[in-house]
Amino acid sequence: SQQGEEDPQALSIQEGENATMNCSYKTSINNLQWYRQNSGRGLVHLILIRSNEREKHSGRLRVTLDTSKKSSSLLITASRAADTASYFCATDVSGGYNKLIFGAGTRLAVHP
Amino acid sequence: DAGVIQSPRHEVTEMGQEVTLRCKPISGHNSLFWYRQTMMRGLELLIYFNNNVPIDDSGMPEDRFSAKMPNASFSTLKIQPSEPRDSAVYFCASSLGVTAGELFFGEGSRLTVL
Numbered sequence: 001s002q003q004g005e006e007d008p009q010a011l012s013i014q015e016g017e018n019a020t021m022n023c024s025y026k027t028s029i030n031n032l033q034w035y036r037q038n039s040g041r042g043l044v045h046l047i048l049i050r051s052n053e054r055e056k057h058s059g060r061l062r063v064t065l066d067t068s069k070k071s072s073s074l075l076i077t078a079s080r081a082a083d084t085a086s087y088f089c090a091t092d093v094s095g096g097y098n099k100l101i102f103g104a105g106t107r108l109a110v111h112p
Numbered sequence: 113d114a115g116v117i118q119s120p121r122h123e124v125t126e127m128g129q130e131v132t133l134r135c136k137p138i139s140g141h142n143s144l145f146w147y148r149q150t151m152m153r154g155l156e157l158l159i160y161f162n163n164n165v166p167i168d169d170s171g172m173p174e175d176r177f178s179a180k181m182p183n184a185s186f187s188t189l190k191i192q193p194s195e196p197r198d199s200a201v202y203f204c205a206s207s208l209g210v211t212a213g214e215l216f217f218g219e220g221s222r223l224t225v226l
Binding site: 033041090102 | 168207216217
């Protein structure tokens with residue numbers, strides 16, 4: 001069964017707007033990662049946040065982690081058409097060996 | 113570095129045939145993962161190798177699936193015999209180290225079993 005569940009399943013916005021995607025998970029984690037997948041391509045790592053961190057930034061990306069609620073959010077600011085992709089959260093299950101369990105993903109469409 | 117290299121990129125075969133998917137991880141990475149992606153089930157971890165040794169194969173769906181890693185630069189995922197429900201995109205990913213870190217994915221092998 002999937003560990004992470006993304007919300008919403010699909011998101012459609014205009015260029016320049018911000019996009020927020022949420023991820024909830026079930027069990028305790030070592031870290032949580034976000035990946036992007038362009039259509040027909042492999043997944044690309046975006047950002048990793050550890051269980052003892054609450055917020056992390058990378059360029060136009062901002063990730064938050066709330067371990068008490070077992071949830072994370074990914075914010076993409078000033079979106080661009082090139083941000084159109086599916087976004088997945090992946091959790092490293094505590095006690096694991098870098099065993100990443102992926103959520104179902106959010107499909108983001110950014111319209112020019 | 114060329115990244116994780118998978119072959120073939122596309123494979124169309126008939127039910128009952130043997131399918132072999134290949135993966136070359138990034139040089140120096142000692143962890144290798146095989147994932148399967150379908151619309152219905154999303155991304156599923158099939159098997160994980162560390163230093164060429166299979167550590168966790170609990171995600172392998174059934175005995176028709178097998179994976180090997182004869183050396184640090186090559187892994188195969190074999191399906192024998194293949195069935196239509198095996199149709200999916202199969203991804204190989206590698207990472208450096210045992211503990212949590214970034215996975216580097218290949219472009220995937222799209223398998224269609226008729």
